Amino acid sequence: MTQLIDKSVKQKPASVDYSAMPDERGHFGVYGGIFASETLMQALDELRDVYEKVKTDKEFQKQFDTDLAQYVGRPSPLYFAERLTQQVGGAQIYLKREDLNHTGAHKINNTIGQGLLAKMMGKKRIIAETGAGQHGVASATVAARFGMECVVYMGAEDIVRQAPNVYRMKLLGAKVVSVESGSKTLKDALNEAMRDWVTNVDDTFYIIGTVAGPHPYPAMVRDFQTIIGREAKTQMQEQCGCLPDALVACIGGGSNAIGLFHPFLKDESVAMYGVEGGGLGVDTGKHAAPLCAGSPGVLHGNRTYLMEDENGQIIETHSVSAGLDYPGVGPEHSWLKDIGRVKYVAATDDEALHAFHTLTQVEGIIPALESSHAVAYGMKLAATMTPEERIIINLSGRGDKDINTIAKIEGIQL
């Protein structure tokens, strides 16, 4: 007679129209939005309008696709990691090789897109924030290619731990500004870039590197990054004639993860795992895992899960990986967490370092420390699955930039 409804079962994913997100003011459910200072509102409106136009503009999309093919080197391979699969002894592990892109990470997909927009809008100057330096390098790269001035804001602490990337940016002609305020990491670099943009809004294009910031950035960066998932879907179909059973990607702001996940969201059979920086362990408080252990709030232009204290102050994060060392996360991930479509987990520094060495030794691929978090959780997950099942781990970047950090941890003088 009475129908019992299990309240613990979340909204059925298939009933959600993922392509309808965000709404016209940038909301993913209660997350996202435009929480920016008045000076920037006009620039954000203009960017939103221009972006809406190019989304369906054949010329722009053609240019974007051509650049991705001929300059970035896409499609990036989907590689069956046979020895890693054997060693783990479970599901078949595939790696989406974003590390093979020009400049060494997925970040270039987005900077190509935003660079083209900047050029179209007649902007002469590009600014960017960076944590691990990959987005900074990718921004400096497109600036060099388009002959634009480029200023990259980077936390003083990150400048030390990602020295090779700092030098690369300088070689590419960018000015790297060391940010000494706050925790001297990615969030402070973002604050400083915003201050620059407020001051130079007329001639400057701010290339945000992840799916965070005020609307339209989370949607726009996602759209530029979905090339990862679209390719992976086709490649899996070609190689195996099926969909993968699970996807795994690391999450700092979450751009490589949303890029892989988004084209699969409506495929109910595909499980998804976003791996945050677990630092010394989520229960120690020293981590960078807002989705696992944070609460909703407003930072950097959007409402999302944050690492914050009871007074709403942002707390310092910890991760061995500069690219994951961020107290917020893209608002779409917050929404996907709440509706239960994606499972968010964490890998600790130690687990990531272990995975770094394993992949390097077993497959001859040196992963970025960020991506090593995805590898760590992917190995754990695969071990619980059957040999008939397949998982794709997004290898979002290569680890050349991290060898100084690794050597230091191991007590080796280079």
Next chain:
Amino acid sequence: MSRLAARFAELKAQKTKNGGHKTALIPYVMTGDPSPEITLPLMHAMVAAGADIIELGAPFSDPMADGPVIQAAAERSLEHNTSLHDVFSVVTEFRKTDDKTPIVMMGYLNPIEVMGYQSFAQQASACGIDGVITVDMPPVEAGEYVPALRAKELDPIFLLAPTSTEERIKKLADVASGFVYYVSLKGVTGAATLDVSSVEEKVAQIRQYIDLPIGVGFGIGDAESAAKVAGCSDAVVVGSAIVKKMTLNDGKTEPERSIIIKEISDILSAMRGAMDDV
């Protein structure tokens, strides 16, 4: 009538030397900067030196709209773990001896968001705060925020900027009350250059659509610029120029606090004098 409306009406009735009406002087200080003990006596001293309204900062760890001076102030304040509750406490104390001077709280959204809009509005109103400026809360996101403040007779004060279009100015007229804060330049607080003629032009444009007093801030650092801006606005906000004085010492002892309070009072007196000569 709210304290803000009463204060602006009072000033409008008073004449300056050349027959214009008087302009409000609004100093900004950060609660708990450089020490928790200085804020209350400093507020009273600023009123004595000619402040008409006080803008009281609530610190945030990531003050994106602020320049280095106010950023540093927030960091000093947060070293004492200053929270919204501390802001409410100092206003409660201030109100015991001053029930006239309007107080506007200025901060960022996240601490208010975490407290909850209604709980915040309830407590802010109860302690005697009159208006709230939330830098990163634009009207377009303020669907629940504005009614929560209004329900407790708090004025939601919004900002306009040189980049604000006519359309945005018109829309603001529907949600703003108390006064409108015009950000005089593209940049962060404490920036150097202020172009008075462009301020005049924009203020005139805003007045076409919004029938509220207009305060001007960002980049006003001395008596001369205060006087110039006073000529075309209803209020002059001064922040970084006085917050700089907080670095003279750490404000731990009474004599230390007196030094800071005296320096700030001198700046405000000079501004007051110059503004009243306009």
